[in-house]
């Protein structure tokens with residue numbers, strides 16, 4: 001369940017659309033739910049969002065399964081989403097992905113045993129000039145090098161303690 | 162230095178904030194439009210400017226605006242396309258991050274012209290920090306009477322809302338974007354009806370790119386006729402180019418559309434040449450979906466003329482020997498890059514992003530990806546190259562939306578211009594997994610191969 005504050009946020013989002021078009025709030029509200037409820041969308045969460053927007057659950061599942069930013073399974077506390085499309089590849093994204101795999105001892109799509117890190121490969125994030133890069137939470141980490149990856153891992157570990 | 166119209170004030174510290182933007186002439190164009198011009202007069206200026214959509218297709222903006230239906234009592238909507246997901250493209254991000262008020266002012270003038278009282282900015286979900294910047298700018302504009310009710314006492318009302326997507330390239334296609342704004346999967350609609358007649362919530366809707374809408378501001382400032390004096394021929398004005406790949410200075414540049422491709426790549430004002438002293442092998446000048454060109458055809462057209470950074474010159478020679486300006490995502494490959502691998506990453510991208518509605522796109526993109534994967538990994542057959550050609554031909558033109566074409570063209574162009582590199586991969590699989598093919602004849606600008614029959 002959302003807090004009072006988040007419920008107000010949901011109301012504010014719904015108010016952006018004409019009367020009766022509250023379904024338009026679905027994607028923004030799913031983002032909010034994913035942030036609130038542990039970084040992923042369980043079927044309970046999706047049903048809850050459906051009830052908030054007065055739409056059917058299937059309408060929520062349809063959308064949640066379409067968009068790549070919605071996680072339908074639990075993920076680690078820090079998700080490394082490394083871009084692997086052409087422009088990043090030209091500037092060494094493959095080596096960065098290999099480095100992270102070795103360093104964290106996981107494959108793409110896997111989470112470390114301590115639940116801290118998940119590695120994902122993603123397609124172009126609109127940062128091609130600052131390649132190689134990855135998304136970490138709300139922000140981008142650009143011009144990646146092995147040293148920078150080390151520092152980011154340390155930073156995440158420090159946050160966990 | 163080339164003349165600038167969008168980035169002329171980008172270097173001013175604090176230009177992101179209202180006070181600085183306003184103190185430097187910001188909202189002057191909006192003031193002029195709302196207080197001293199009718200919507201028809203603004204539309205006229207935009208038509209005279211020759212502005213063409215900056216999202217990729219290059220459709221004349223004034224003409225698009227004049228198509229919007231105006232039934233009595235039905236609201237009209239302006240939607241700003243900030244989905245920016247075409248690989249190689251990152252220019253709209255720069256505009257929104259650093260000069261958000263330029264976009265807000267452009268949205269205000271455009272909404273006034275179209276008669277819209279609500280405007281939505283649909284921004285790709287991964288740009289998760291930018292909505293905060295935009296919302297702050299919107300709040301500032303509102304506080305200063307540029308948004309909300311009765312703007313500057315003119316009686317015009319406008320609200321601007323920011324909506325985040327959630328990771329789907331296809332939502333950059335205008336009808337998929339509208340579906341997504343309605344809270345649905347991003348499945349493109351069959352056209353007609355066009356959004357200008359039946360768009361968001363079935364109301365008349367105009368969808369324009371961020372850069373297009375921001376450009377309305379300088380057009381109003383200097384006038385449509387003056388704007389049209391910038392650039393060359395039908396490529397009027399300036400264009401944002403996001404340059405990436407193996408160059409010395411990747412980044413976002415505003416160019417006047419009167420410079421050569423060679424100048425753009427090699428001059429210090431722009432890309433600063435190929436990185437690490439290497440040689441240019443190939444370039445995809447307009448985002449991943451436009452045809453790749455080898456260096457020789459990039460710098461000079463098949464007729465031997467210098468290739469310019471304009472819509473017309475880049476398209477010179479059609480798909481046989483030309484390409485497109487597209488979204489301005491300029492991707493440069495140096496001599497050490499592998500064309501097969503590069504093409505594979507794009508095939509994977511389009512397969513990942515296909516919405517799955519049409520079988521040629523859904524199945525064809527996956528098939529191309531698998532065949533390219535085999536060739537790249539030394540498991541290809543000679544017949545695979547023809548197979549690839551055949552698959553892309555069967556996708557092109559046979560789908561609901563242009564994503565199918567966008568997936569087909571990069572593969573077609575790679576085979577058309579770099580067939581010997583594909584063949585080398587097939588004939589020398591062991592070598593091909595260890596080293597790259599290199600330059601062959603691609604990089605000599607003087608030796609223009611006669612256009613191959615397609």
Ligand SMILES: Cc1cc2nc3c(=O)[nH]c(=O)nc-3n(C[C@H](O)[C@H](O)[C@H](O)COP(=O)(O)O)c2cc1C
Nearest residue numbers: 214215216242244245246333334335369370373563
């Ligand atoms: C698959 C696909 C993806 C697209 N992605 C974008 C995009 O990210 N941004 C954009 O402005 N236009 C994109 N477009 C073009 C839009 O459909 C539309 O033509 C454009 O937003 C119109 O704006 P303009 O006339 O100002 O260029 C895309 C088109 C297709 C087919």
Ligand code: SF4
Nearest residue numbers: 516518519522560562
């Ligand atoms: S061409 Fe591809 S992306 Fe476009 S509607 Fe068809 S399946 Fe979807």
Ligand code: FES
Nearest residue numbers: 083088125127128
């Ligand atoms: S290719 Fe990686 S951000 Fe564009």
